[in-house]
Amino acid sequence: NAGVTQTPKFQVLKTGQSMTLQCAQDMNHNSMYWYRQDPGMGLRLIYYSASEGTTDKGEVPNGYNVSRLNKREFSLRLESAAPSQTSVYFCASTPGYGYTFGSGTRLTVV
Amino acid sequence: KNEVEQSPQNLTAQEGEFITINCSYSVGISALHWLQQHPGGGIVSLFMLSSGKKKHGRLIATINIQEKHSSLHITASHPRDSAVYICAVSGNSGGSNYKLTFGKGTLLTVNP
Numbered sequence: 178n179a180g181v182t183q184t185p186k187f188q189v190l191k192t193g194q195s196m197t198l199q200c201a202q203d204m205n206h207n208s209m210y211w212y213r214q215d216p217g218m219g220l221r222l223i224y225y226s227a228s229e230g231t232t233d234k235g236e237v238p239n240g241y242n243v244s245r246l247n248k249r250e251f252s253l254r255l256e257s258a259a260p261s262q263t264s265v266y267f268c269a270s271t272p273g274y275g276y277t278f279g280s281g282t283r284l285t286v287v
Numbered sequence: 288k289n290e291v292e293q294s295p296q297n298l299t300a301q302e303g304e305f306i307t308i309n310c311s312y313s314v315g316i317s318a319l320h321w322l323q324q325h326p327g328g329g330i331v332s333l334f335m336l337s338s339g340k341k342k343h344g345r346l347i348a349t350i351n352i353q354e355k356h357s358s359l360h361i362t363a364s365h366p367r368d369s370a371v372y373i374c375a376v377s378g379n380s381g382g383s384n385y386k387l388t389f390g391k392g393t394l395l396t397v398n399p
Contacts, residue, residue: 220373273385274318281329
């Protein structure tokens with residue numbers, strides 16, 4: 178089915194470890210986003226890519242890096258994980274009207 | 288002050304009741320979105336509005352641009368409607384920037 182695919186669905190990291198969250202969409206959307214969802218905080222924008230070849234910081238970019246590998250793929254990297262990065266991460270894409278979200282990655286940093 | 292405010296935060300209803308969730312925003316927008324998230328689940332886009340009213344099945348969304356206010360209505364509510372409903376707005380900065388600003392969500396529980 179067409180949509181946004183995120184991997185992995187669950188991950189436990191130790192403080193200081195690194196990992197990359199993968200996101201791919203097959204709808205030919207230009208814009209892609211990474212959000213984190215924390216209890217009582219709502220969803221907050223980490224980084225976004227308005228089009229292939231561009232990336233920009235969102236509201237909470239510290240501790241993260243991103244790569245827009247091609248039009249389909251937008252990855253989020255944690256270089257040195259911290260307990261404050263324990264969250265649920267959602268990738269999303271849009272052609273400019275309506276959004277499609279991935280199913281989320283539940284990350285725990287211990 | 289959050290740019291997007293939702294009320295109520297929590298809502299419990301009996302099956303069959305008419306439900307209203309409200310959203311107010313304080314910034315200029317290009318569109319308002321209503322999203323649904325079931326417990327432990329992903330996020331599904333229900334509506335995208337820039338004016339007027341939209342209806343899909345038992346769900347109705349309205350927006351008043353002048354008052355910066357939107358409502359999501361559910362008619363004949365059912366336990367399967369139990370979920371978090373999230374209001375979000377996309378800015379009017381133009382270009383290809385469609386990033387969303389989210390409300391904190393309304394947890395709806397519909398009891399049989």
